[in-house]
Amino acid sequence: MSRTGPERASSAAGAAPMIDIRHVRKQFDVRGGGEALVLDDINLSIAANQFLSIVGRSGCGKTTLLNIIAGLDAASGGEVLIAGRRVVGPGQGQGMVFQQHALFPWLTALENVVFGARSLPLAKAEKIDRARELLQLVGLEASAGKYPREMSGGMQQRIAIARALALDPDILLMDEPFGALDELTRIEMQQELLRIWEARRKTVVFITHSIGEALTLSDRVILLAPHPGRVARDIAIDLPRPRSRTDRRFNEFYEQIWSGLSS
Amino acid sequence: MRQQLIQALVALLLIAAILLGVEFGVREGYLKAYEFPPASRIAQGFVELTTVGFPTGVTIWTHTFVTVMRILKGYVAAIVIAVPLGLLIGAVPVLDKMTAPLIVFFRSVATLSLLPLAIVWFGAGELTKVILIGYGCFWVMLSNVIAGVKYVDPALIRAARSFRVSGWTLYREVVLPAALPRMFAGARVALGVGFMVIVGAEMIGTIQGLGALIMEARSFYRSEITVIGMLVIGVLGFLISSGLAAFERLLLPWGGGSSEASR
Ligand SMILES: Nc1ncnc2c1ncn2[C@@H]1O[C@H](COP(=O)(O)OP(=O)(O)O)[C@@H](O)[C@H]1O
Ligand SMILES: [Mg+2]
Numbered sequence: 001m002s003r004t005g006p007e008r009a010s011s012a013a014g015a016a017p018m019i020d021i022r023h024v025r026k027q028f029d030v031r032g033g034g035e036a037l038v039l040d041d042i043n044l045s046i047a048a049n050q051f052l053s054i055v056g057r058s059g060c061g062k063t064t065l066l067n068i069i070a071g072l073d074a075a076s077g078g079e080v081l082i083a084g085r086r087v088v089g090p091g092q093g094q095g096m097v098f099q100q101h102a103l104f105p106w107l108t109a110l111e112n113v114v115f116g117a118r119s120l121p122l123a124k125a126e127k128i129d130r131a132r133e134l135l136q137l138v139g140l141e142a143s144a145g146k147y148p149r150e151m152s153g154g155m156q157q158r159i160a161i162a163r164a165l166a167l168d169p170d171i172l173l174m175d176e177p178f179g180a181l182d183e184l185t186r187i188e189m190q191q192e193l194l195r196i197w198e199a200r201r202k203t204v205v206f207i208t209h210s211i212g213e214a215l216t217l218s219d220r221v222i223l224l225a226p227h228p229g230r231v232a233r234d235i236a237i238d239l240p241r242p243r244s245r246t247d248r249r250f251n252e253f254y255e256q257i258w259s260g261l262s263s
Numbered sequence: 264m265r266q267q268l269i270q271a272l273v274a275l276l277l278i279a280a281i282l283l284g285v286e287f288g289v290r291e292g293y294l295k296a297y298e299f300p301p302a303s304r305i306a307q308g309f310v311e312l313t314t315v316g317f318p319t320g321v322t323i324w325t326h327t328f329v330t331v332m333r334i335l336k337g338y339v340a341a342i343v344i345a346v347p348l349g350l351l352i353g354a355v356p357v358l359d360k361m362t363a364p365l366i367v368f369f370r371s372v373a374t375l376s377l378l379p380l381a382i383v384w385f386g387a388g389e390l391t392k393v394i395l396i397g398y399g400c401f402w403v404m405l406s407n408v409i410a411g412v413k414y415v416d417p418a419l420i421r422a423a424r425s426f427r428v429s430g431w432t433l434y435r436e437v438v439l440p441a442a443l444p445r446m447f448a449g450a451r452v453a454l455g456v457g458f459m460v461i462v463g464a465e466m467i468g469t470i471q472g473l474g475a476l477i478m479e480a481r482s483f484y485r486s487e488i489t490v491i492g493m494l495v496i497g498v499l500g501f502l503i504s505s506g507l508a509a510f511e512r513l514l515l516p517w518g519g520g521s522s523e524a525s526r
Contacts (some may be wrong), residue, residue, distance in 0.1 A: 046284075070425055072421055072424060072425060084276060089427075090424055090425045090426070090427055091425075091426070091427035094425070095425075096417060096421075096422070096425040100418055100423070102416075102418040102419055102421065102422040103422075104419060104422075104437065104440070104441075104515045105517055106440040106441070106443070106515070107517075115423075115426065115428075115436075116426050117426075118426050118427075118428050118432070118436075119426055119427040119428060147516075147517040147518070148517075149517065149518055162427075166426070167426060167427075
């Protein structure tokens with residue numbers, strides 16, 4: 001076990017968890033018969049307003065886990081609770097940002113964000129007001145009329161974040177959201193995300209395969225080990241923000257995660 | 264822009280060189296006018312076609328009008344039936360599985376090979392021609408509409424589901440717009456098929472229409488008239504295709520892959 005075990009991290013997180021993942025298992029039917037166990041007995045308690053990152057090798061089940069929390073996929077065993085309620089589908093307080101932004105290309109930036117509020121019982125005008133406010137939050141009110149194709153990767157991902165916030169979710173689930181961006185845009189977007197997180201106070205589950213990114217952003221980093229996917233380490237990152245990549249403790253954490261990943 | 268201009272200029276020069284070469288070749292007796300109608304003969308033929316007509320009384324305008332009307336009737340009928348049918352089949356996996364082999368089969372039957380049978384069933388008149396054009400256009404359009412609905416980017420569907428959008432709303436607001444570019448591409452390919460079919464279909468049982476013109480000119484060794492028939496068909500196809508492209512840009516201002524579809 002690691003020096004900072006799960007006990008310590010979750011006790012630091014507080015009492016009533018926002019997300020409670022209990023004994024979650026997931027297996028897929030394999031073509032040609034049999035089953036592949038992708039997630040095995042995942043247990044995680046995530047406190048409200050916590051920024052948690054999940055790091056792990058490609059194929060270890062990160063997306064699968066996130067989709068289960070999102071209510072987009074069903075677990076084969078176990079359950080996920082959000083604020084004490086069992087997750088049976090999307091829209092129970094989860095907002096999702098996908099790796100390839102997944103914006104609707106036929107809708108403008110504003111319309112995409114309005115779509116995020118599609119299932120709210122609000123008048124159209126109210127949805128538009130809310131969408132404009134969110135565009136302002138991500139700094140893109142001037143691009144409201146642009147189509148996704150006319151925007152850079154960073155702008156697209158900002159719109160995707162604004163859209164994910166349209167249902168005013170308590171939880172933001174982000175699947176390698178900055179993975180496709182260049183390094184500079186990526187760092188900008190990390191700062192932007194922290195700013196939004198501080199302004200709106202969400203519980204964030206953030207998937208990345210960049211250790212540096214996880215350390216820059218998170219209160220807590222989970223290492224997922226592959227075959228089958230399981231929690232290998234649970235590390236509380238008690239560094240003040242903004243964080244510096246040249247800081248000594250930052251690098252100690254980096255080493256710790258790196259050794260966990262390569263072992 | 265400048266490069267386009269140079270390309271156009273080179274193309275024009277090339278055409279001019281070929282025309283001059285043929286003109287000279289015929290005048291000096293190296294080429295037979297029957298095999299290589301020179302530009303001067305083609306121009307004379309065109310004047311004849313606009314005044315006297317060929318056969319006498321049927322001007323190029325009549326031929327063109329008749330052909331366009333036949334294509335439009337068959338084409339529009341095909342689209343009007345194929346679009347709703349394709350939208351239905353694409354949305355219902357069972358229907359899709361059942362119809363897929365049939366569609367591949369009927370689409371693979373070269374339309375003109377049905378001509379003898381069609382004449383037996385529908386006579387050698389207008390109906391047969393319109394039905395053949397409709398047949399050719401229909402299967403192409405149908406398979407494109409089905410594919411458009413079926414192969415919507417799953418990431419977009421996931422995104423919509425994450426906002427609690429499902430069922431009929433999902434189909435109308437995500438699947439349908441996502442399928443539009445493919446449907447437009449299908450409409451263009453179908454139009455091309457219509458032009459291919461018409462020339463063959465008009466070679467029997469009529470003296471009106473561009474196909475009939477080409478056939479008739481051939482039996483009188485008037486190769487310059489067949490060339491004019493070909494040119495008019497080419498120009499028509501180009502014009503209608505450009506019209507469709509403009510319509511697509513108007514309807515899909517977000518640029519749903521029109522550049523790929525135009526090839
Ligand atoms: N629908 C599915 N059917 C079968 N296997 C799947 C399916 N989705 C994911 N997998 C498998 O589950 C494993 C974990 O996938 P994923 O969660 O996407 O990993 P990660 O996001 O960590 O890269 C992979 O080996 C993948 O092949
Ligand atoms: Mg993944």
